Amino acid sequence: MLGTILIFILLGLSVYTAVAYFLSSKHEGMLKKSRGMYYAIAGLIFFISALHMGNILSHSFEYHYVWSYSSRELSPLMLMSSFYAGQEGSFLLWTFFTGLFGLFALSYAKKRDYEWQLMGFYVIIIAFLALMLIAKNPFQFIWEAFPNVKEGTIPPNGRGLNPVLENYWMSIHPPILFFGFAAMTVPFCFALAALLKREYKNWINIALPWFNFAATVLGFGIMLGGFWAYETLGWGGFWGWDPVENSSLLPWMAAVAAIHTLLVQKKTGGLIKTNFVITFVSYIFVIYSTFLTRSGILGDTSVHSFAEPGNFVYAILLSVLIIVSISGFVFMIIRRKDLITDKMNFAINSKEFIITIGTIFLLAATAVVFFGTSWPIISGIFSGTKSSVDSAFYNKWTLPLAVVMLALNSISFYSIWNKTDWSQKSGKLLVIAITALIISIIFFFLGIKDFFHLLLIFTTFAVIVQNIIFFITNRTRSITRMGHYISHFGISIFLLGALLLADFSESSHATFTKNSVQSVIGHNFKYVDKQQIEIEKKDREKYKYIIKIDEGAKESIVEPIIYWSMYNDMQSPFFEPGISRGFFKDIYISPKSVEYNDPSKSVTLGKGDSAALPGLQNFKLQLIRFDMSHIMAASDSAPITLGTIVNFIRDSQLKEDTITSQFDMSSGAIIPIWKPIDTTGYEIGFMKFVIDKETIGNSKAIFSFRKIGEKAPEQVETLYADISTKPMINLVWFGVLAIVAGFFLAGLKHMIRQKPVTVQAHEVAPGTPAEPTVATAKESVSDSSEEE
Amino acid sequence: MKPRYIIGFALALVFIVIAIFSLSTDSVSYTGFAYAKNSGKVVQIIGSSAKDDAYKYMAAANIFTFRMKDSTNTNAIVKYNGSVPNNFDIAPMIVVKGKFVRDTFMASDILTKCPSKYESKFEQSKSN
Numbered sequence: 001m002l003g004t005i006l007i008f009i010l011l012g013l014s015v016y017t018a019v020a021y022f023l024s025s026k027h028e029g030m031l032k033k034s035r036g037m038y039y040a041i042a043g044l045i046f047f048i049s050a051l052h053m054g055n056i057l058s059h060s061f062e063y064h065y066v067w068s069y070s071s072r073e074l075s076p077l078m079l080m081s082s083f084y085a086g087q088e089g090s091f092l093l094w095t096f097f098t099g100l101f102g103l104f105a106l107s108y109a110k111k112r113d114y115e116w117q118l119m120g121f122y123v124i125i126i127a128f129l130a131l132m133l134i135a136k137n138p139f140q141f142i143w144e145a146f147p148n149v150k151e152g153t154i155p156p157n158g159r160g161l162n163p164v165l166e167n168y169w170m171s172i173h174p175p176i177l178f179f180g181f182a183a184m185t186v187p188f189c190f191a192l193a194a195l196l197k198r199e200y201k202n203w204i205n206i207a208l209p210w211f212n213f214a215a216t217v218l219g220f221g222i223m224l225g226g227f228w229a230y231e232t233l234g235w236g237g238f239w240g241w242d243p244v245e246n247s248s249l250l251p252w253m254a255a256v257a258a259i260h261t262l263l264v265q266k267k268t269g270g271l272i273k274t275n276f277v278i279t280f281v282s283y284i285f286v287i288y289s290t291f292l293t294r295s296g297i298l299g300d301t302s303v304h305s306f307a308e309p310g311n312f313v314y315a316i317l318l319s320v321l322i323i324v325s326i327s328g329f330v331f332m333i334i335r336r337k338d339l340i341t342d343k344m345n346f347a348i349n350s351k352e353f354i355i356t357i358g359t360i361f362l363l364a365a366t367a368v369v370f371f372g373t374s375w376p377i378i379s380g381i382f383s384g385t386k387s388s389v390d391s392a393f394y395n396k397w398t399l400p401l402a403v404v405m406l407a408l409n410s411i412s413f414y415s416i417w418n419k420t421d422w423s424q425k426s427g428k429l430l431v432i433a434i435t436a437l438i439i440s441i442i443f444f445f446l447g448i449k450d451f452f453h454l455l456l457i458f459t460t461f462a463v464i465v466q467n468i469i470f471f472i473t474n475r476t477r478s479i480t481r482m483g484h485y486i487s488h489f490g491i492s493i494f495l496l497g498a499l500l501l502a503d504f505s506e507s508s509h510a511t512f513t514k515n516s517v518q519s520v521i522g523h524n525f526k527y528v529d530k531q532q533i534e535i536e537k538k539d540r541e542k543y544k545y546i547i548k549i550d551e552g553a554k555e556s557i558v559e560p561i562i563y564w565s566m567y568n569d570m571q572s573p574f575f576e577p578g579i580s581r582g583f584f585k586d587i588y589i590s591p592k593s594v595e596y597n598d599p600s601k602s603v604t605l606g607k608g609d610s611a612a613l614p615g616l617q618n619f620k621l622q623l624i625r626f627d628m629s630h631i632m633a634a635s636d637s638a639p640i641t642l643g644t645i646v647n648f649i650r651d652s653q654l655k656e657d658t659i660t661s662q663f664d665m666s667s668g669a670i671i672p673i674w675k676p677i678d679t680t681g682y683e684i685g686f687m688k689f690v691i692d693k694e695t696i697g698n699s700k701a702i703f704s705f706r707k708i709g710e711k712a713p714e715q716v717e718t719l720y721a722d723i724s725t726k727p728m729i730n731l732v733w734f735g736v737l738a739i740v741a742g743f744f745l746a747g748l749k750h751m752i753r754q755k756p757v758t759v760q761a762h763e764v765a766p767g768t769p770a771e772p773t774v775a776t777a778k779e780s781v782s783d784s785s786e787e788e
Numbered sequence: 789m790k791p792r793y794i795i796g797f798a799l800a801l802v803f804i805v806i807a808i809f810s811l812s813t814d815s816v817s818y819t820g821f822a823y824a825k826n827s828g829k830v831v832q833i834i835g836s837s838a839k840d841d842a843y844k845y846m847a848a849a850n851i852f853t854f855r856m857k858d859s860t861n862t863n864a865i866v867k868y869n870g871s872v873p874n875n876f877d878i879a880p881m882i883v884v885k886g887k888f889v890r891d892t893f894m895a896s897d898i899l900t901k902c903p904s905k906y907e908s909k910f911e912q913s914k915s916n
Binding site: 363371372387393396592 | 810
């Protein structure tokens, strides 16, 4: 009750504070009051979050959310992670980070004379988030969610966390992603604030470090998601172009584009309108991403499952999306007279020109991801039948775009702002091109025959070689001035890794029984044993399978995991892959299914079915019906007798009989009571009752046969798995880490550099050191690009 | 209008046209078995699986077959080159991607949707 009221107060207070901030330009003393109110908002958000966390930690299952996503069995870390396991909680986490960033943004903007403009918009965003929390309220009681539940009911335990999510990645990946989403709010609000302030130049200096920060965090979060998918979820790869993955990639790509175009404006003063547009788009993508993943609109097309959130939530998400989408552009139209000025053209041989062209290609790639992800919606609207695109679509398009971007990056490496004298640089570029060409030819003979793949090899190596030379010759340079080199080096390493992985990965299907050896993809695999793990947890039965890999000189052990969980009533198993990590390649074993077979002769019969008895040709067995009469009389502790009434058919003579077994409720074991078959010397046992929960009449019985007195052999377990090699997967991880680290360092540099730019300065201070380039030619940041 | 704007627009237009063309050739629509059979196209079908005699996994060949019902209650035998997907048996809804080869729907992909609506379950256990 308290939580719900506080969320309403949060909404009211945010709206009120927004009004107060916007009025503070006219009214003396209002600014200080508004600031105080923001502190109250932040405090309120922290309190609401603490309340939610408290409910989870204290197992208050009367809350629908707590009941739905947590249970008493969860470890403390997982219990804390269930804070954001559901939609309600993840909105709250997003609100939490947004509230937190607001405190930094406030003091940051205050120093730069931007406080009321920025915070006015910022609290509106918080109001939107509060609205979503009202729609998806984590404090809803269980009897409010289910009308037939009596008020005041407190379930003894919760449903628990989906076991797929139950690992340490769950405590890292989502918070980082939401951290990044929250960080994206700041540059968006700065763009709106700049339009409000009619200040179109300095705002990019102020917003740029935030973009870098957001790109760092979001990029890191996306990478961790890929690593999670690879390491634990067993999807086989690090990226599948799934709508959920794509929707987090879109804001990141837009942020990366913005980092480039904002830099161009910083250096040349151009691209003023472009920068507003890209900044707006980057935040529209954040909201769009939320819309795609929370509205249930992509429900049919993703492996992630989405709950249908209901019409109210859908309407709110859609209206927030529309408002955010149009507000920035409407504002630009209002300010169109200011924005029409400052037209300039970049010289074709300048760095800014190459960067701008490169960014256009990046935006084209963003458009590819956008249209591909949105295709089910677009096709649904325009053609009536929904359709979706394959991952082949994304690969086909992003590959040539990546080639062009890398080529431009390679050229841009030697270019300088304003004007490049290519007569001096073309020699260097030629050397790089020849080196890259030689490497490409080597890869051609190593087996890469696809033309575009070779082009990608060529361009990645051009960038890699350039940067390695640069790192060696500039090793004394301050690390903060290396940021963009490290990022570009990282993206080329990443793309190289992704390509080699795609072209050189081998995979095969394997069937294991204990102690059998499988020879696939050039290695011998032996399933040695299995071991139960996490025995102390009673809600699961979890085994690790020990598989030995004979890799010639050395032997390694891989341990894929198969487990059953109470979460789905132990009905079907969950799988986790096992990975043998190597420097050059990983060996990846992804279990697909596990089966238990009785090696003794057995038949499975439904009601009315009959079958010949294996080994006893003239005998037939028919199942007449099940005998459940003992079940009703059973007590809880004693084993229950399950019976089957059968007909033995011998030469069309019928003989009715009852075959029973003892079912132990506590252990779940079935002990058959063996019965001799006439004078054949064989006996029959009722081994298993295969229950059909929907129609109990369709249930089946499994019977076994053996020679009288012979001991029944043990069940044979068969494990089916996909085995593959993942060559150069480490380049992928290393590459992404380098990209992310580079963004961080570049952001740090922008932050340090803009310090001297204070309230009064509306242009890049003339004394500011220029962007470091390889070139030694003198540079200037003055506006000497040719005018239109 | 400056010539470079015209060139820029032309390039953007070409890009968009190719992209849309590519989208419509690379996209796979959601339909039913009837359409899939008549057109012979690669499609996606949303429906549910039945656990009858057609439900079989042949481990040695690594082929999984089952009977599936689409939204119009049309049946077809689906054949999939692989093992039984995770959570297949409890999934209330599945999506298969593939095309008909004679009378069998050859699936290249099976998507299983995990049951997320445990709410009904709670009601059941409460009303008992």
